[in-house]
Amino acid sequence: MNKDITAQFLEHNDNNINDCVNDIINNDLVIFPTETVYGLGGNALNENAIKKIYKIKKRSIKNPLIVHVSDWKMGSIYCDVNHVEQKLILKLVNKFWPGPLTLLVKKSSFISDLVTAGSNYVGLRCPDNKIALELIQKSMFPIAAPSANISGKVTSSYHKHLLEYFRNDKIKILYDKEPCKFGIESTIIKINNNEITLMRPGMITLDEIKETLKNDDVIYEYKSLVNQSNSPGTDISHYKLNKNTLLFNFIDINLLNSDKKTMQNIISTTKKYIDNSVCVDFGKKNIKYRDLFAGYVDLSSKGDIKEACYNLYNVLHQLNTIEVKNVLIFDFYYGKEGLFNTLFDRVFRCSSGKRICIPIQLLENI
Numbered sequence: 049m050n051k052d053i054t055a056q057f058l059e060h061n062d063n064n065i066n067d068c069v070n071d072i073i074n075n076d077l078v079i080f081p082t083e084t085v086y087g088l089g090g091n092a093l094n095e096n097a098i099k100k101i102y103k104i105k106k107r108s109i110k111n112p113l114i115v116h117v118s119d120w121k122m123g124s125i126y127c128d129v130n131h132v133e134q135k136l137i138l139k140l141v142n143k144f145w146p147g148p149l150t151l152l153v154k155k156s157s158f159i160s161d162l163v164t165a166g167s168n169y170v171g172l173r174c175p176d177n178k179i180a181l182e183l184i185q186k187s188m189f190p191i192a193a194p195s196a197n198i199s200g201k202v203t204s205s206y207h208k209h210l211l212e213y214f215r216n217d218k219i220k221i222l223y224d225k226e227p228c229k230f231g232i233e234s235t236i237i238k239i240n241n242n243e244i245t246l247m248r249p250g251m252i253t254l255d256e257i258k259e260t261l262k263n264d265d266v267i268y269e270y271k272s273l274v275n276q277s278n279s280p281g282t283d284i285s286h287y288k289l290n291k292n293t294l295l296f297n298f299i300d301i302n303l304l305n306s307d308k309k310t311m312q313n314i315i316s317t318t319k320k321y322i323d324n325s326v327c328v329d330f331g332k333k334n335i336k337y338r339d340l341f342a343g344y345v346d347l348s349s350k351g352d353i354k355e356a357c358y359n360l361y362n363v364l365h366q367l368n369t370i371e372v373k374n375v376l377i378f379d380f381y382y383g384k385e386g387l388f389n390t391l392f393d394r395v396f397r398c399s400s401g402k403r404i405c406i407p408i409q410l411l412e413n414i
């Protein structure tokens with residue numbers, strides 16, 4: 049790669065894996081792909097390595113790190129679960145591991161408070177990616193890794209995204225030529241006795257979890273975006289772009305019962321605003337209005353929600369590079385289940401929960 053880049057991009061081969069394994073063993077950091085997004089990893093059992101992660105990511109030490117393991121045999125060493133929890137966990141790992149499901153479970157004393165930000169719960173995840181698994185297996189350490197981006201910024205789901213954050217860091221990046229398979233972070237559930245709380249929606253849906261545990265007596269809870277604001281790492285403002293970003297939908301301004309002049313004002317102000325905006329659409333819902341916007345991109349023109357999740361971070365990275373004032377994300381996802389809920393979680397945070405309503409009257413002559 050380019051000479052003015054300090055980070056070392058390494059393709060997957062035995063030599064490069066061995067170099068990276070050595071870095072993990074020596075408590076240095078390595079960036080690696082997973083099936084969800086890239087991770088910024090270090091030896092989970094070494095406090096110096098953990099401190100380096102918080103530092104390079106510019107992450108608050110109040111925001112804990114997920115610990116990556118190669119299977120449940122390894123995972124079970126780092127948690128301290130009771131009989132009820134164990135039974136549920138075994139069913140879940142048999143079904144979903146390796147894969148995009150992180151289990152938040154009571155930690156064992158091997159895991160330091162620095163990894164969990166003082167909590168007695170640790171997030172355990174077994175990634176479904178051969179490079180990630182090889183790194184864990186060969187180093188024989190669990191690997192603590194947050195997503196490989198600067199705190200609060202857009203997640204990296206493709207090796208080129210990493211340049212934006214780590215080009216000047218002395219760090220090895222094991223990369224995959226292809227983008228990460230799913231492109232969006234893992235689902236996180238907390239297991240406390242027979243209570244399961246969905247902490248972060250991801251690729252695996254709550255319905256799939258319920259189906260797997262349908263013969264067990266489980267109480268489910270979902271932390272909605274609104275009441276999560278006090279939990280670590282669930283800041284309403286996340287995945288931040290370098291542009292003003294809002295969710296958008298339509299409103300019939302006749303409902304406002306305003307006089308004609310006020311209505312005209314609302315329409316012309318909105319028009320000026322969207323003149324300077326890119327529309328981020330789903331399923332071509334707004335394609336006929338595309339000329340109203342300065343730019344138009346569709347997360348999935350065929351309306352496939354899995355594809356939209358896969359494309360989201362790549363589209364957000366692209367939007368960071370173009371010259372336009374605002375990004376307007378069509379809010380098609382709110383109030384829906386499954387992957388729609390996952391996508392809503394991400395776009396809601398990306399827009400810090402801000403919204404704009406476009407008068408339908410603006411569209412009448414189109």
Ligand code: TXA
Nearest residue numbers: 084087112113114164169170171194195233234280281
């Ligand atoms: O797909 C993923 O999960 C990726 C890949 C690299 O594995 N990782 C990832 O890590 O998304 P991160 O740090 O960007 O997001 C993990 C979230 C954070 O919001 C963090 O606060 C939460 O999980 N978390 C981790 N450990 C926790 C703990 N012990 N208690 C509560 N929340 C925890």
Ligand code: MG
Nearest residue numbers: 194195196203
């Ligand atoms: Mg992250």
